[in-house]
Amino acid sequence: CTHYLFIVVVAVNSTLLTINAGDYIFYTDWAWTSFTVFSISQTLMLAVGATYYLTFTGVPGTATYYALIMTVYTWIAKSAWFALGYPYDFIVTPIWLPSAMLLDLAYWATKKNKHSLILFGGVLVGMSLPLFNMVNLITVADPLETAFKYPRPTLPPYMTPIEPQVGKFYNSPVALGAGAGAVLSCTFTALGCKLNT
Numbered sequence: 001c002t003h004y005l006f007i008v009v010v011a012v013n014s015t016l017l018t019i020n021a022g023d024y025i026f027y028t029d030w031a032w033t034s035f036t037v038f039s040i041s042q043t044l045m046l047a048v049g050a051t052y053y054l055t056f057t058g059v060p061g062t063a064t065y066y067a068l069i070m071t072v073y074t075w076i077a078k079s080a081w082f083a084l085g086y087p088y089d090f091i092v093t094p095i096w097l098p099s100a101m102l103l104d105l106a107y108w109a110t111k112k113n114k115h116s117l118i119l120f121g122g123v124l125v126g127m128s129l130p131l132f133n134m135v136n137l138i139t140v141a142d143p144l145e146t147a148f149k150y151p152r153p154t155l156p157p158y159m160t161p162i163e164p165q166v167g168k169f170y171n172s173p174v175a176l177g178a179g180a181g182a183v184l185s186c187t188f189t190a191l192g193c194k195l196n197t
Contacts, residue, residue: 035133035173036173036180039177040181043188045070046100046129047103047126047189049066050063050192051063051117051189051192052193052195052196054103055193061104063107070096071094096129099129102125106120107121117193123185125189126182126184126185130173131178133177
């Protein structure tokens, strides 16, 4: 019972920590930098929780189920954006499912080998999530216009960045996020496994 309660708590907290992961849209000066940081934070919450759940049950597919829990919670929480008058194309797309599927695939393909799960699954999650996360930037109509039309509630209008920066991470946030994620996510998945021992 405690284990299942822990799974629910982790899933809910994962969602709460990633619910505003689209805030990089508002930081027009540092959108790419924020994008990379948020991608890694989402990788952390997905990899640790999904790996814990996966190794606890030992059934390939539970990582995807964990990501589905996060997605549903996100849909519920993001519905509040509608009440605030935000446009539909602003609402950030939950992108954890494909990465969680790759985690399940690594676990299944290596016949439930935890070390392979950490190495292969971690790398796959870390490299894929920033790629899928880019969907969020592509689907938003115009990040700059959105940032000015719907300013972040915690920032006064006069603090909204105006001048765009150049050369932010060599204009390759996906590559940087995927590179950092591929290294860090192995540690994240190892932590998820360790929670079961």
